[in-house]
Amino acid sequence: MARGSVFKRSGGWAFKVDTGFHPETGKRRQSLKQGFRTKREAEAALAEAQKTVLDGTVVANSNMRLDDFLDEWLIGQEARLRPSSHHSYVMAGKRLKRHLGKYKLQALTPLQIEKFYAELLDHGQRNGKGLSPKTVKNTHVVLRKALADAERLGLVHRNAAAAARGPTVQRPEMSTWSSDQLKTFSQVAKESRMRNAFTILATTGMRRGEALGLRWGDIDFDSAQIAIVQTVSTVDSKVVVGQPKTAGSRRTVYVHDATIRALRQQRQLQAEERLAAGPAWDTDNDLVFRNLTGGPVNPDWFSRHFDKLVEKADVPRIRLHDLRHTNATLSLKAGVHPKVVSERLGHSTIAITLDLYSHVTPGISRDAAATVESMMFD
Known part of the structure; x- marks a missing residue:
């Protein structure tokens, strides 16, 4: 085992370890590392360094910055x-x-x-x-x-x-709407050309970029299902079409009457806007939601537009992303199985869903207890 020692230095702890002998001078060579918070940390690093010397995997000195x-x-x-x-x-x-x-x-x-x-x-x-x-x-x-x-x-x-220890990040407090508050907002949003996008977010739990990346070719009206395969985001103030957040985010979402109705209305609205734009209309994409000249909608503008409508509707202030949380919360309260909710949201595991919406699960447990007892002692 290579010789080494641990000692205090510059307000912290450091260690020295022998790394062998110089092939020409025959003098002993040592490596010094410092800046450890505790003696135990320095000792652990020394043991690791001694092992690398023993294994013959000593890192060569380098001036690379x-x-x-x-x-x-x-x-x-x-x-x-x-x-x-x-x-x-x-x-x-x-x-x-x-x-x-x-x-x-x-x-x-x-x-x-x-x-x-x-x-x-x-x-x-x-x-x-x-x-x-x-x-x-x-x-x-x-x-x-x-x-x-x-x-x-x-x-x-x-x-x-x-x-090293990174900073602790507190999870932002989740805000959601009740079904009545969602209905109030929807009434005000009827005046917006993005009204159908808000409906899609609320009924499917899609992320903002997923809804804006939705293409007509991703929708099967006969089977009432939507394939989520791309997103729209902003990178350095530029609108970019790209891949979903994770592999699990690529998914199929089944929808019902209100969502299908909103999509059909959107198709009619888009035909009218395309006619009004004339030659200026962008024909290079198949997006469901576009700006007034047919290009992708800027996600940041979409969020700001939502904020203005929320203020006008005089409902509790939430973020656009909270429509996703609202969908999940209302689904769980309605008795939808957490596994189904997890798959619709595109979470990699059901554990993530249960952790995010732990404020809902106590109510589910109470309802389950009442259901079981009613079956036994009705």
């Missing part, structure tokens, strides 16, 4: 990610390069990275204001993945970001 590595790494991620996801990686990379880019890849420590997160939370924006915990958490995820690849490629002996 984090910003140079990230430039190459981000290029390689483009083919693996959706455009919106890659854009978020690039934005996180800019923050990382601006604050940590000058440091050597092999010199990064968990303590240094956690200090960087604290700075982002305090004054990470260019105007001096702090970034949200969610944004900083996303930055942490990108750095951890980048350094995991650096470790796999033998550029660093350990992933310093994996040992």
Whole structure:
């Protein structure tokens, strides 16, 4: 086993480990790593380093800086990610390069990275204001993945970001409407050219981008079912048509009369708008919901338009995405099996659905208890 020691240094803990002898001078070579929060953390890292020496997998010294590595790494991620996801990686990379880019890849420590997160939370924006915990958490995820690849490629002996603690992100409070509030909004939304899109969101639980990415060819009117196979999103202020959020998001949703009626009305409305636009109409897509010249609807505009209608309807303020939560909540309260709700929403597991809508499940359990007792003691 290679010799090594743990000691205090620069307000934290560090370790030294023998990495062998220089082939020409015969002098002993050592590797120093510092910035650990606790002695136990440093000891664990030392044990790992000693194992790499024993296995003959010692990482060669390198002067590569984090910003140079990230430039190459981000290029390689483009083919693996959706455009919106890659854009978020690039934005996180800019923050990382601006604050940590000058440091050597092999010199990064968990303590240094956690200090960087604290700075982002305090004054990470260019105007001096702090970034949200969610944004900083996303930055942490990108750095951890980048350094995991650096470790796999033998550029660093350990992933310093994996040992660092990212910020805690509180799940935003979920807001939903009752069926009466949804009906009130629907009455006001009748004046909007996007009224049928709101109906689709409320009756199917689709995500905003999924509804805006819906094509006429994805709808089977005879079987009353919709295939969700693409989305519309904004990337760097540009409208982009791409793939669903996850593989599980590609799904078939069965619909009923109100949804079919809304889709037929939308087809008639689109024919009228196409006639009014004339030669300016965009014929390059088959989208169900389009702007006034036939192009994809900007998702950000769609959300702002929804907010204005909510204010006019004088119902509790919710986000456009909360129509999805409203659909799930009303479905569960109506007795729809959670597995069915999960599949309609495109969740990867039923556990995600039950966790998200745990506020509904106690009522389901009470109803189940009443049903069972009525069967036994009626």
